[in-house]
Amino acid sequence: MVLDRLQQLTHQVNATAPPPHPFDPLTAREIDAAVALIRMEHGSVNFNAVTLYEPRKAQMMAWLSNPETAPRPARAADVVAIAPGGKVYDGIVNLDEKRIVQWEHTPNVQPLITMEDLQEVEFIVRKDAKVIEQCGIIGIPPEDMHKVYCDPWTIGYDERFGTEVRLQQALMYYRPHVDDSQYTYPLDFCPIFNAETKQIIHIDVPSVRRPLNKAPPNNYLPEAIEKEGGFRKDIKPIHITQPEGVSFEVSNRTIDWQNWNIHVGFNYKEGIVLNNITFNDRGNVRPVFYRLSLAEMVVPYGNPEHPHQRKHAFDLGEYGGGYMTNSLSLGCDCKGSIHYMDAAFVNRAGASTIIKNAICIHEEDAGILFKHTDFRDESTVVTRGRKLIISHIFTAANYEYCVYWIFHQDGTVQLEIKLTGILNTYSLNPGEDTHGWGTEVYPGVNAHNHQHLFCLRVDPNIDGPQNTIFQVDAVQGPGEPGSEENPYGNAFYAKKTKYTTPLEAMSDYNASTTRTWEMANTNKINPYSKKPVCYKLVSREVPPLLPKKGSLVYKRAGFARHAVHVTKYSDDEIHPAGRHVPQTSGEPSNGLPAWIEAAGPNCSIENTDIVLWHTFGLTHFPSPEDYPIMPAEPMTLLLRPRNFFDRNPVLDVPPSYARSPSQILSGNSDCGCQKNDGSSILV
Ligand code: ABN
Ligand code: CU
Secondary structure, X not given: OHHHHHHHHHHHHHHOOOOOXXXXXXXXXXXXXXXXXXXXXXXXXXXXXXXXXXXXXXHHHHHHXXXXXXXXXXXXXXXXXXXXXXXEEEEEEEOOOOEEEEEEEOOOOOXXXXXXXXXXXXXXXXXXXXXXXXXXXXXXXXXXXXXXXXXXEEOOOOOOOOOOOOEEEEEEEEOOOOOOOHHHOEOOOEEEEEOOOOEEEEEEOOOOOOOOOOOOOOOOOHHHHHHOOOOOOOOOOOOOOOOOOOOOEEEOOXXXXXXXXXXXXXXXXXXXXXXXXXXXXXXXXXXXXXXXXXXXXXXXXXXXXXXXXXXEEOHHHHHOOOOOEOOOOXXXXXXXXXXXXXXXXXXXXXXXXXXEEEEEEEEEEEEEEEEEEOOOOOOEEEEEEEEEEEEEEEEEOOEEEEEEEEEEOOOOEEEEEEEEEOOOEXXXXXXXXXXXXXXXXXXXXXXXXXXXXXXXEEEEOOOOOOEEEEEEEEEEOXXXXXXXXXXXXXXXXXXXXXXXXXXXXXXXXXXXXXXXXXXXXXXXXXXXXXXXXXXXXXXXXXXXXXXXXXXXXXXXXXXXXXXXXXXXXXXXXXXXXXOOOOOOOOOXXXXXXXXXXXXXXXXXXXXXXXXXXXXXXXXXXXXXXXXXXXXXXXXXXXXXXXXXXXXXXOOOOOOOEEEXXXXXXXXXXXXXXXXXXXXXXXX
């Protein structure tokens, strides 16, 4: 019976033409086929993840450069399953050969917490006698338990309970009315939920109790705003139209736009994954990045009182940026002519599920690309740019993260992240001192200080995989004024420091030298500057990890200890806090620190295939303007070509307006140029 189903599914997989690109995420049918194979051999397990087992790079590079003759990398599924009793299995299924190639019990780990895992906690919390008792103590009668809510987080790590039992901590709230925001009514205690037995096994109760907040609701949904006087009425519509369609082409999941070629992947942890990014430089297709992704993040909170030290969410590794992704809607999340891509995942029962419109791809006007007016005669050229945006948005319980991968015509790649959603809140008694660890954003509502630290994984391929990283600092020239080398004291230059080992490459941001990092191919020299071709990481929002060395977060989030780490490429090094993040103690620290230790901190990372890991973000001291919902706060970084092109690569973008000196002299007002849409401009 199962065999029949499998044959049917694999037949469907094979019957679907053309075959998926090796970088494509697994289709729903491939997920179903992998599940059927595992069910057949290993019976009834719960599925935590079935995702693309990414092709090995050496084989993939060979295939990319010679798809006609090189062997096509097999389609394979990377599987995480939880068997009855909580045993975790990591597996690999070769979908082409319909064969399980690896199936291993991995002891003492906890795979990430899925939305299904989270959603069952609230029902159990509401019925638990001890929770009902605690609610009573702070002023919620038993008949109001349906008004009690919780945001279940993984426990992070708590030494009292260790790693073996799968646990969640329930951050508790109350809604006076179903439409009220619960974040105005945080409860002061924290139940701990055992996901295996589905029981509350402990409740952390503070020594000083905080009765339920008495403040009126502070809401953001339209009904509440209408009651307070309604919406502003002075906004006229802005319509974005592309009457002749978009300027990009999508073939399956590969985008061609303005010399860029990009494969768009997606997985349950990282969300968008961009692969095989190339730039067509006047007919020469030049590799730029093999893979780009937001690989991990951590949000440490800064209140020292127990149990808030446990509040440090690894939103990607512990919950999955892909799993939490929103289904986007036209005109709201993205405006314009949109190309959407769906995302396929597995649910706990092993069925494939689809998030419609998970990825939005669209163009936007990007303002002026370049402009110059000659002050003598007002001869001028002004050219407008456009950008291609590949985005998704995920909801991490209270917070929203909007992730925009932005491609510019001049060869720049920009990553922008907008933070919005709702602050994580805790209760505060009237007159209670926050001790500076948080802000009273509304009466009785304490929003704790925290950081949002993201880890960008860059697998550079700058004119080939042999790359080297340089730190670049803007520094003063040596010598005091009056000296021979710096007689006027005005000298300054870009000091470049080559990283030869992972140990040297562990580096921090330095705002006073406007530090940047170059990913260079030292085997290719720009003919004019005589400098190696490179892409430069320009990132200016790079706070240090504030929890101290020895703290739980410091131990667990090894990637956040420095702004930059560099490792030698290895196929399985994708997740910098480790493959399974919940309930890691940080002893030893998984992911980046372990890989660096294993490869040898002094191994060579010069002129070889490397990966750059960049931790950036912001430190958030909440304020009332962030409440009850935060206006989106953008953060950005750039990957910019430097010494990569021989000259400005966008001179061939048609100007919006141009007049030459001779046209001005002759009184000819013909622009002599074309609009961006190809029609000629007469001025
Ligand atoms: N920010 C922590 C989190 C994310 C998703 C779901 C629950 C909690
Ligand atoms: Cu924040």
